[in-house]
Amino acid sequence: xxxxxxxxxxxxxxxxxLAQDATSVAVPGGATAQGDVAVTIYQNGQSxxxxxxxxxxxxxxxxxxxxxxxxxIRAETVTLTGPGIGIVEQNFDYDLLTPAxxxxxxxxxxVTLIRTNPATGAEVxxxxxxxxxxxGVVLQVGNTIxxxxxxxxxxxxxxxxxxxxxxARPTLSVxxxxxxxxTPTTLTYLTPGLGWNSDYVTLFxxxxxxxxxxxxxxxxxxxxxxxxxxxxxxVAGNPNGGGGRRNYTTPWNPSxxxxxxxxxxxxNRERLGDYYLYxxxxxxxxxxxxQKQVSFLDVKAAPARKAYEFNNGWLxxxxxxxxxxxxxxSTSRSGGLGDQLPAGTMRVYMRDKxxxxxxxxxxxxxATPMGSAMSIRTGDAFDVKVKTVVEERNRxxxxxxxxxxxxxxxxxxxxxxxxxxxxxxxxxxxxIIAQSQEGKRxxxxxxEWSVAVPxxxxxxxxxxxxxRY
Numbered sequence: 001x002x003x004x005x006x007x008x009x010x011x012x013x014x015x016x017x018l019a020q021d022a023t024s025v026a027v028p029g030g031a032t033a034q035g036d037v038a039v040t041i042y043q044n045g046q047s048x049x050x051x052x053x054x055x056x057x058x059x060x061x062x063x064x065x066x067x068x069x070x071x072x073i074r075a076e077t078v079t080l081t082g083p084g085i086g087i088v089e090q091n092f093d094y095d096l097l098t099p100a101x102x103x104x105x106x107x108x109x110x111v112t113l114i115r116t117n118p119a120t121g122a123e124v125x126x127x128x129x130x131x132x133x134x135x136g137v138v139l140q141v142g143n144t145i146x147x148x149x150x151x152x153x154x155x156x157x158x159x160x161x162x163x164x165x166x167x168a169r170p171t172l173s174v175x176x177x178x179x180x181x182x183t184p185t186t187l188t189y190l191t192p193g194l195g196w197n198s199d200y201v202t203l204f205x206x207x208x209x210x211x212x213x214x215x216x217x218x219x220x221x222x223x224x225x226x227x228x229x230x231x232x233x234x235v236a237g238n239p240n241g242g243g244g245r246r247n248y249t250t251p252w253n254p255s256x257x258x259x260x261x262x263x264x265x266x267x268n269r270e271r272l273g274d275y276y277l278y279x280x281x282x283x284x285x286x287x288x289x290x291q292k293q294v295s296f297l298d299v300k301a302a303p304a305r306k307a308y309e310f311n312n313g314w315l316x317x318x319x320x321x322x323x324x325x326x327x328x329x330s331t332s333r334s335g336g337l338g339d340q341l342p343a344g345t346m347r348v349y350m351r352d353k354x355x356x357x358x359x360x361x362x363x364x365x366x367a368t369p370m371g372s373a374m375s376i377r378t379g380d381a382f383d384v385k386v387k388t389v390v391e392e393r394n395r396x397x398x399x400x401x402x403x404x405x406x407x408x409x410x411x412x413x414x415x416x417x418x419x420x421x422x423x424x425x426x427x428x429x430x431x432i433i434a435q436s437q438e439g440k441r442x443x444x445x446x447x448e449w450s451v452a453v454p455x456x457x458x459x460x461x462x463x464x465x466x467x468r469y
Contacts, residue, residue: 032068032226032228033053033066033067033068033169034051034053034068034227034228035051035052035053035054036051036052036053036231037049037050037051037052037227037228037229037230037231038050038051038230038231038232038233039194039227039230039231039232039233039286040232040233040234040235041194041195041196041219041232041233041234041235042235042237042238042239043195043196043197043235043236043237043238043342043343044238044239045192045195046190046191046192046239047190047191047192047193047194047195048188048189048190049069049070049187049188049189049190049191049227050186050187050188051066051069051186051187051188052184052185052186052187053066053184053185053187054182054183054184054185055082055182055183055184055185056181056182056183057085057176057178057180057181057183058178058180059178059179059180059181060177060178060180061088061175061176061177062175062176062178063173063174063175063176064173064174064175064176065171065172065173065174066171066172066173066174066187067169067170067171068169068170068171068225068226069170069171069172069187069189069225070170070189070191070193070223070224070225071170071193071223071224071225072191072192072193072223072224073170073172073189073190073191074189074190074191074192075090075172075189077188077189077190078090078172078187078188078189079187079188079189080174080176080185080186080187080188081185081186081188082183082184082185082186083179083183083184084178084179084183085176085177085178085179085183085185086176086177086178087174087175087176088175088176088177089174089175090172090173090174090175091172091173091174100133102159102162102163103130103133103137103157104133105163106130106133106159106163107130107131107132107133108129108130108131109129109130109159110127110128110129110130110160111127111128111129111130111139111157111158111159111160112125112126112127112128112157112158113125113126113127113128113139113141113155113156113157113158114126114155114156114157114158115155116155126141127141128140128141128146131145136148169225170224170225172187191223192223193221193222193223193224194219194220194221194222194223194286195219195220196217196218196219196220196234197217197218197344198215198216198217198218198296198341198342198343198344198345199215199216199218199344199345199346199347200213200214200215200216200297200341200344200345200346200347200365201213201214201216201347201349202214202327202346202347202348202349202376203348203349203350203351203357204304204306204327204348204349204350204360205301205350205351206306206350208301209303209304209305209306210301210302210303210304211299211301211302211304211327211329212299212300212301212302213297213298213299213302213337214295214297214298214299215295215296215297215298215341216293216294216295216296217234217278217293217294217295217296218291218292218293219232219286219291219292219293219294220290220291221286221287221288221289221290222288222289223288224288225288226285226286226287226288227285227286228285229283229284229285230283230284230285230286231280231283232279232280232283232284232286233277233278233279233280234277234278234279234280235272235275235276235277235278236275236276236277236278236340236342236343236367237274237275237276237367239275256363256364256365256366257375257377258346258363258364258365258366258368258374258375258376258377259365259366259368259372259373259374260328260372260373260374260375261372261373262368262369262372263331263332263340263368263369263370263371263372263373264369264371265332265333265369265370265371266370267333267338267339267340267370269339269340276340276342278296278342280294297337297339297341299337299338299339302329302330302335302336302337302338303329303330303335303336304327304328304329305327305328305329306325306326306327306328307326307327307328307375307418307420308323308324308325308326308381308384308417308418308419308420309323309324309326309375309377309419309420309421309422310323310324310386310419310420310421310422311324311422311424312386312388312405312407312421312422312423312424313424313425314423314424314425314426315390315393315403315425316388317388317389317390318386318387318388319387320385320386320387320410321385321386321387321388322380322381322382322384322385322386323380323381323384323385323386323419324377324379324380324381325360325361325377325378325379325380325381326375326376326377326378326420327348327375327376327378328373328374328375328376329374329376330371330372330373330374331368331369331370331371331372331374332370332371332372333370333371336371338370339370340367340368340369340370341365341367341368342367343364343365343366343367343368344364344365345362345363345364345365346362346363346364346365346376347359347361347362348360348361348362348376348378360378360379361376361377361378361379362378363376363377363378383411383412383413384409384410384411384412384413384417384419384453385409385410386407386408386409386419386421387407387408387409387410388405388406388407388408389405389406389407389408390403390404390405391404391405391406391462392404392464399468399469400466400467400468401466401467401468401469402433402464402465402466402467403464403465403467404434404462404463404464404465405423405462405463405464405465406460406461406462407421407451407460407461407462407463408458408459408460409451409453409458409459409460409461410453410457410458411453411454411455411456411457411458411459412456413455413456414455414456415455416452416453416454416455416457417452417453418450418451418452418453419450419451419453420448420449420450420451421448421449421450421451421461422442422446422447422448423439423446423447423448423449423463424445424446425445426444426445426446426447426465426467427444427445428467428468428469429467429468430465430466430467430468431465431466431467432447432463432464432465432466433464433465433466434462434463434464435449435461435462435463435464436460436461436462436463437449437451437461439463447463449461449463
């Protein structure tokens with residue numbers, strides 16, 4: 001469905017993110033107590049909530065309640081600001097009202113059992129006392145001890161009241177000193193449970209050598225609270241989560257290998273420090289336990305080309321391995337996507353002979369600056385193979401070797417192809433003393449050759465290496 005939408009939609013390249021559905025989501029349990037809400041969502045699992053409400057407060061000290069905050073609120077990050085108010089104490093009541101919690105809080109209290117006769121439908125009310133609610137409910141009924149079983153028999157429990165420390169919704173209570181009257185207050189806090197990730201739907205036209213790219217953001221909410229009619233701002237980046245300057249406990253985040261050459265172009269998107277900001281163009285409701293998709297990138301007919309790559313390890317040999325099928329394009333303003341790309345998954349489609357888009361592969365991409373040259377590996381080539389052979393290996397001294405490699409290429413396609421061969425592992429003092437085709441050293445341990453292979457034909461490359469260790 002998204003691939004089909006890609007072929008029909010249009011839009012400005014650097015426009016703000018557009019909500020896919022503008023209809024408001026109904027809030028379970030009635031109207032929200034939230035006011036004017038702004039939600040800033042980061043890519044590290046944290047979000048900043050700013051909730052402005054108008055409170056009617058008496059003069060002096062009073063206790064004000066703020067329901068409909070995140071059930072995962074980081075209470076130590078809460079700030080409350082407003083004219084003429086001072087905070088005395090704040091508490092977060094996160095024990096939510098559920099049947100299990102209600103029974104747990106009723107231990108030691110009296111309740112009423114309503115038992116229904118299955119045959120006659122007659123109801124009998126029986127007083128009981130809750131003795132325990134650990135993995136099951138133990139009751140004292142008269143002079144007997146009973147276990148409230150889940151055996152399908154019609155039994156209900158009636159409670160006189162809801163315990164004061166149970167809340168129907170996550171609630172923050174604050175004791176304030178105020179001048180009194182109607183006062184605008186802004187509640188600000190950090191919470192986990194909100195997140196976003198980006199996905200890219202890419203349609204490659206092999207005949208025209210172009211791609212159409214649709215970028216999607218998927219919002220998720222597992223905070224236990226709906227955020228209604230919120231002003232949403234997405235931040236592409238990973239703010240430090242509290243570690244020091246050298247935080248070795250953070251997992252190493254290696255490159256995805258999709259950036260051939262990092263870009264140096266600046267985009268016109270708003271930035272905050274070293275992060276890019278992606279504001280939603282319209283307010284939207286992020287309901288709890290919901291995923292919402294919005295579009296942030298729509299590019300038509302950007303130049304792209306299909307290529308084949310084969311990477312060979314040092315002294316590696318194989319009989320006939322498939323070359324990788326790769327899609328190459330740029331994110332530059334001129335002749336590319338014209339934007340930086342947040343980290344995410346890029347899925348690639350091609351049309352079959354019937355004109356239907358078909359999935360051909362996907363790759364994870366890292367945060368990519370504008371102006372970058374990119375290669376997206378989509379899979380293994382069926383008809384393009386590479387055989388690698390250690391043809392000769394001679395020991396010249398105790399620490400010096402001479403190695404001759406032969407690379408054989410076969411192409412069963414009815415059109416010529418070019419295979420970008422990369423020989424890796426050339427660490428240290430390794431020199432190429434002979435090669436049948438001029439290559440290019442692209443890094444300290446890697447040399448690349450672009451080998452033309454004729455239609456339904458073969459090609460061979462040889463290279464001799466002088467290595468010391």
